[in-house]
Amino acid sequence: MNDAKRVIVALDYPDQLSALSMADQLDPEKCRVKVGKELFTRAGPEVVEALHKKGFDVFLDLKFHDIPNTTAKAVRAAAEMGVWMVNVHASGGRRMMEAARNELDQVNGARTFLIAVTVLTSMERQDLADIGMDIEPLEHVKRLALLTQNSGLDGVVCSAQEVAPLRQIVAPEFQLVTPGIRPADAEVGDQKRIMTPGEAIGAGSTHLVIGRPITRAALPVEALQRIENEILAAR
Numbered sequence: 001m002n003d004a005k006r007v008i009v010a011l012d013y014p015d016q017l018s019a020l021s022m023a024d025q026l027d028p029e030k031c032r033v034k035v036g037k038e039l040f041t042r043a044g045p046e047v048v049e050a051l052h053k054k055g056f057d058v059f060l061d062l063k064f065h066d067i068p069n070t071t072a073k074a075v076r077a078a079a080e081m082g083v084w085m086v087n088v089h090a091s092g093g094r095r096m097m098e099a100a101r102n103e104l105d106q107v108n109g110a111r112t113f114l115i116a117v118t119v120l121t122s123m124e125r126q127d128l129a130d131i132g133m134d135i136e137p138l139e140h141v142k143r144l145a146l147l148t149q150n151s152g153l154d155g156v157v158c159s160a161q162e163v164a165p166l167r168q169i170v171a172p173e174f175q176l177v178t179p180g181i182r183p184a185d186a187e188v189g190d191q192k193r194i195m196t197p198g199e200a201i202g203a204g205s206t207h208l209v210i211g212r213p214i215t216r217a218a219l220p221v222e223a224l225q226r227i228e229n230e231i232l233a234a235r
């Protein structure tokens with residue numbers, strides 16, 4: 001694991017210009033970037049291509065959740081763009097995830113990581129109850145992580161709070177990608193299941209997805225540097 005690239009900066013911007021101007025302040029040798037629903041819906045594949053030209057590994061975070069055929073073809077389209085990582089929702093089920101895995105394996109030369117979202121880090125027990133699930137987030141995350149692994153995917157998105165228990169039940173190479181990262185002095189916002197960068201690395205997160213604590217900081221580069229220092233100290 002290249003420790004210098006543990007951080008994935010979420011480029012949650014409403015236009016390509018803002019996203020690329022943030023990217024220009026980052027070093028592709030030190031971090032990766034994430035393109036999510038807002039930016040991709042506004043700017044499309046062009047922004048992914050522009051980030052690739054700048055040398056960044058791109059996590060295309062579109063969280064596909066549809067019938068198996070539609071999801072598989074969307075994953076293929078992402079892989080054909082050459083993204084480093086793409087994701088689906090694990091709650092789409094085994095057949096959906098297997099179809100996505102099989103389709104991805106047919107893309108020549110692509111080595112795109114395919115992972116699945118378990119329970120969104122913005123959700124807590126009450127949110128699961130609201131959608132008819134009487135279960136602790138951790139229990140549901142464990143169940144979905146095992147289903148994801150058994151469906152042949154490379155890892156999951158989960159909270160860093162779940163990393164230590166998940167490490168007990170998944171393979172060592174299974175990736176645990178964790179958003180909901182908040183430095184001690186950062187605003188929590190809409191996230192619920194959070195951890196600091198140091199705690200997340202200490203727990204065994206493979207990659208930390210961090211957006212607003214960097215992109216909305218008065219000095220984003222300095223904010224990222226503080227996070228990198230915290231990560232180094234926690235190793």
Ligand SMILES: O=c1ccn([C@@H]2O[C@H](COP(=O)(O)O)[C@@H](O)[C@H]2O)c(=O)[nH]1
Pocket residue numbers: 010012036117119120121122157158179180181191209210211212213
């Ligand atoms: O469970 C999830 C899955 C994805 N995300 C995404 O990560 C970033 C987090 O941004 P912050 O500004 O650091 O909160 C954002 O793009 C989400 O779409 C997540 O937060 N939780």
